[in-house]
Amino acid sequence: MTExxxxxxxxxxxxxxxxxxxxxxxxxxxxxxxxxxxxxxxxFEEQVRAVRETMAAASSATAVEPPAQLRTAxxxxxxxxxxxxxxxxxxxxxxxxxxxxxGAVAFGVGLLxxxxxxxxxxxxxxxxxDVRTVxxxxxxxTATVVFxxxxxxxxxxxxxxxPPAPGTVYQMWLLGAKGPTSAGTMGAxxxxxSTTATLNDLGSSNALAFTVEPGTGxxxxxxxxxxxxxxx
Amino acid sequence: MTGPPRPGNELDAxxxxxxxxxxxxxxxxxxxxxxxxxxxxxxxxxxxxxxxETTQEVYLEVWRTAGQYDSGKGSALAWLxxxxxxxxxxxxxxxxxxxxxxxxxxxxxxxxxxxxxxESAIAGEERRRVGECMGTLTDAQRxxxxxxxxxxxxxxxxxxxLNANLSTIKSRMRDALRNLRNCLDVP
Numbered sequence: 044m045t046e047x048x049x050x051x052x053x054x055x056x057x058x059x060x061x062x063x064x065x066x067x068x069x070x071x072x073x074x075x076x077x078x079x080x081x082x083x084x085x086x087f088e089e090q091v092r093a094v095r096e097t098m099a100a101a102s103s104a105t106a107v108e109p110p111a112q113l114r115t116a117x118x119x120x121x122x123x124x125x126x127x128x129x130x131x132x133x134x135x136x137x138x139x140x141x142x143x144x145x146g147a148v149a150f151g152v153g154l155l156x157x158x159x160x161x162x163x164x165x166x167x168x169x170x171x172x173d174v175r176t177v178x179x180x181x182x183x184x185t186a187t188v189v190f191x192x193x194x195x196x197x198x199x200x201x202x203x204x205x206p207p208a209p210g211t212v213y214q215m216w217l218l219g220a221k222g223p224t225s226a227g228t229m230g231a232x233x234x235x236x237s238t239t240a241t242l243n244d245l246g247s248s249n250a251l252a253f254t255v256e257p258g259t260g261x262x263x264x265x266x267x268x269x270x271x272x273x274x275x
Numbered sequence: 276m277t278g279p280p281r282p283g284n285e286l287d288a289x290x291x292x293x294x295x296x297x298x299x300x301x302x303x304x305x306x307x308x309x310x311x312x313x314x315x316x317x318x319x320x321x322x323x324x325x326x327x328e329t330t331q332e333v334y335l336e337v338w339r340t341a342g343q344y345d346s347g348k349g350s351a352l353a354w355l356x357x358x359x360x361x362x363x364x365x366x367x368x369x370x371x372x373x374x375x376x377x378x379x380x381x382x383x384x385x386x387x388x389x390x391x392x393x394e395s396a397i398a399g400e401e402r403r404r405v406g407e408c409m410g411t412l413t414d415a416q417r418x419x420x421x422x423x424x425x426x427x428x429x430x431x432x433x434x435x436x437l438n439a440n441l442s443t444i445k446s447r448m449r450d451a452l453r454n455l456r457n458c459l460d461v462p
Contacts, residue, residue, distance in 0.1 A: 097461045176331055
C-alpha cells in the first residue's frame with residue numbers, strides 16, 4: 044500500500060503547512076514524513092516550505108503596526124539579559140519579568156514574597172513550551188500573569204497598580220472547582236523594589252482573582268472581585 | 276518602493292546574533308518583523324489584547340529558540356511567521372473549543388470573501404501586489420485560504436463548512452497556494 048500512502052502524504056502537505064489539520068493529524072503526518080523514503084520526504088518538505096514562504100510574502104497585506112508599549116516590554120527582556128551573567132533560561136525569564144515591570148510603581152508584596160528571588164520558578168515558567176501570558180486591568184494598573192501548566196507555576200507582575208487603602212490588602216485567589224484558595228496578599232506597607240511574585244502551585248485552578256480584604260487578609264474572599272485572570 | 280521595508284537575508288544574520296544573546300539584534304528583528312507578526316496575529320485573533328499577549332509570546336519564543344532556526348529550510352521571515360500563525364491559531368482553537376466557536380464562524384461567514392483584497396488596497400506597493408495576486412484566485416480558492424489560514428479552521432472543518440468533500444478542499448487549497456506563489460514570484 045505504498046502508492047496511496049505516498050500520494051496521501053503529499054496531498055496533505057498544503058493543509059499541514061497552513062496549520063489546517065488537527066493536532067492528531069499533524070502528529071500522524073509528521074510521523075509519516077519522518078518514515079518516508081528520502082525522495083518523498085524531500086518532496087513533502089519542499090511543498091511545506093513553498094507554502095510557508097508564500098504566506099510569509101502575503102503577510103505584507105495584513106501588516107499592522109503594534110502598540111509602542113509592546114516593543115518596550117518585549118525588548119527589555121533582551122536588554123536585561125546583558126546585565127546579568129545568568130544561564131540562558133534564567134536570563135530569558137528574568138528579563139521577561141523585567142520587561143513586564145517597566146514603568147511599575149512598587150508597592151509591597153507581602154506574603155507572596157519568597158525569601159529567595161523568584162528567578163528559578165520564573166525561569167522554568169518562561170522556558171516552558173506552553174508558556175502563556177494573561178493581562179487584565181487592576182485598579183488603575185495592570186496585573187499580568189506569565190504561567191505554565193506544565194510547570195504548575197506562574198509569575199505575577201503588577202504594573203502601576205496603586206497601593207490598597209490603609210488597613211486593607213490585595214488578596215489573590217486561585218479559583219477552581221473547590222472554590223477560591225488564597226494565593227497570598229499584598230499590602231501597602233511592605234514596599235519592595237519589585238512587584239513580582241511567584242505562584243508555586245496552580246493546581247487545578249482555572250483563574251487568578253483579586254479582592255480587597257480587611258486587615259491582613261481573609262480565609263475566604265469577602266470583597267468583590269476586582270480582576271480575574273483566566274489560567275486556561 | 277513605498278511600502279514597508281521587506282526584511283530579507285539580513286534576518287538570517289540577525290537571528291544568528293540573537294541566538295548568541297545579542298539584544299540589539301533582537302531589537303532589530305523585532306523592528307523588521309513586528310508589524311507583520313502582530314498584523315497576522317490580529318487577523319487571526321481579532322482582539323488587540325489577546326494579540327499583544329500572543330505577539331509577546333512569539334518573540335519570547337524567538338529569543339529562546341533562535342539557535343534552532345535553519346536557513347537551509349526556509350527564510351527567517353517564514354520561520355517567524357509560521358511560529359506566530361501557529362500560536363494565534365492554537366489560541367483561537369483553545370478559546371473556541373466550546374459553543375462560542377459556532378457564533379464566531381457565523382460572524383466570519385458574514386464577511387465578504389474578498390476582504391483580503393479590500394484591506395490590502397490600503398497602502399504600499401507590496402501590499403497592493405499581494406492584493407492583486409489574491410484577486411487572481413477564484414472566489415472558492417480565496418475562501419479556502421480565508422477559512423483555513425486566517426480563521427484557523429482545519430481542512431475537514433472547511434469541507435464541512437462549505438459542504439464540499441475533502442479532496443475538493445485539498446485541491447482548492449493546493450491550487451490557491453500554487454497560483455499565489457506563482458503570482459508573488461516566491462522561489
